[in-house]
Amino acid sequence: MTKRQPPRPPEQLTDRLFATERQPEDFRFDASVARVFPDMIRRSVPGYTTIIPMIEVITEQYVQPGSNCYDLGCSLGASTLAMRHGIAHEDCALIGVDNSAAMIERCEHYIALDDHPLPVTLRCEDIRMTELDNASVTTLNFTLQFVAPEQRNALLARIAAVTRPGGVLILSEKLHFEDDGEEAIQTRLHHEFKRANGYSDLEISQKRSAIEQVLIPETLASHQARLREAGFDQVLVWYQCFNFVSMLAIKAP
Numbered sequence: 001m002t003k004r005q006p007p008r009p010p011e012q013l014t015d016r017l018f019a020t021e022r023q024p025e026d027f028r029f030d031a032s033v034a035r036v037f038p039d040m041i042r043r044s045v046p047g048y049t050t051i052i053p054m055i056e057v058i059t060e061q062y063v064q065p066g067s068n069c070y071d072l073g074c075s076l077g078a079s080t081l082a083m084r085h086g087i088a089h090e091d092c093a094l095i096g097v098d099n100s101a102a103m104i105e106r107c108e109h110y111i112a113l114d115d116h117p118l119p120v121t122l123r124c125e126d127i128r129m130t131e132l133d134n135a136s137v138t139t140l141n142f143t144l145q146f147v148a149p150e151q152r153n154a155l156l157a158r159i160a161a162v163t164r165p166g167g168v169l170i171l172s173e174k175l176h177f178e179d180d181g182e183e184a185i186q187t188r189l190h191h192e193f194k195r196a197n198g199y200s201d202l203e204i205s206q207k208r209s210a211i212e213q214v215l216i217p218e219t220l221a222s223h224q225a226r227l228r229e230a231g232f233d234q235v236l237v238w239y240q241c242f243n244f245v246s247m248l249a250i251k252a253p
């Protein structure tokens with residue numbers, strides 16, 4: 001009798017996408033990025049490996065029975081799985097949304113490998129259009145920065161409108177600083193973090209050019225003002241490392 005092999009995670013590669021000289025081209029979340037994504041985000045985003053488990057802790061605190069939880073821009077589901085493990089109510093729905101088919105396809109494997117009983121619905125959709133309703137916890141973990149700035153207000157207002165009293169939005173973003181001196185220091189520290197994680201100067205500069213027009217960072221003050229305008233009653237920073245921040249926007253109970 002042949003022994004059944006346990007399911008294996010999809011093959012994960014080291015991120016070498018920008019290691020050799022390449023033609024300038026805007027960054028896209030395609031299959032080549034999806035294949036290296038866990039390595040890429042861990043080595044590129046300071047604090048990512050702390051933020052993910054804290055999303056579980058925050059979800060646990062704010063999830064409400066009979067509500068929906070959304071992970072908008074779920075990629076391979078790291079934040080989705082953290083939310084899943086923070087939800088103790090069987091009658092909650094957890095929905096992950098990403099408009100990259102390559103990400104969603106791989107995400108399905110990671111969700112299937114996780115043994116938590118709460119079902120996860122994955123939607124290959126644009127977060128600007130996806131249906132939202134009856135939310136207690138919504139996560140935008142480094143996703144809003146990829147939405148055009150002029151479209152951010154409408155999305156956040158829609159999230160705030162469907163968030164129940166006492167519910168929250170977890171918003172993680174790369175920051176821009178008003179003060180040029182601070183911008184220069186925080187950027188240098190971020191690049192040092194990448195160097196310490198094995199990225200070369202060529203990789204850092206090519207990635208920077210590729211992402212420049214695609215990822216538009218804003219100041220902390222703009223985020224805080226927008227979240228309040230959107231309808232959240234309290235906005236606080238629960239984590240910051242260099243130019244990367246995570247905020248908690250709360251609807252009053």
Ligand code: GEK
Binds near residue numbers: 075
């Ligand atoms: C994590 N949250 O591991 N609609 C849907 N998806 C989008 C859109 C859009 N309009 N724009 C971008 N995305 C994850 C990490 S990554 C962050 C999130 C990063 C998706 C895009 O396809 C990608 O998968 C994700 O947002 C951003 O916690 O790569 O820095």
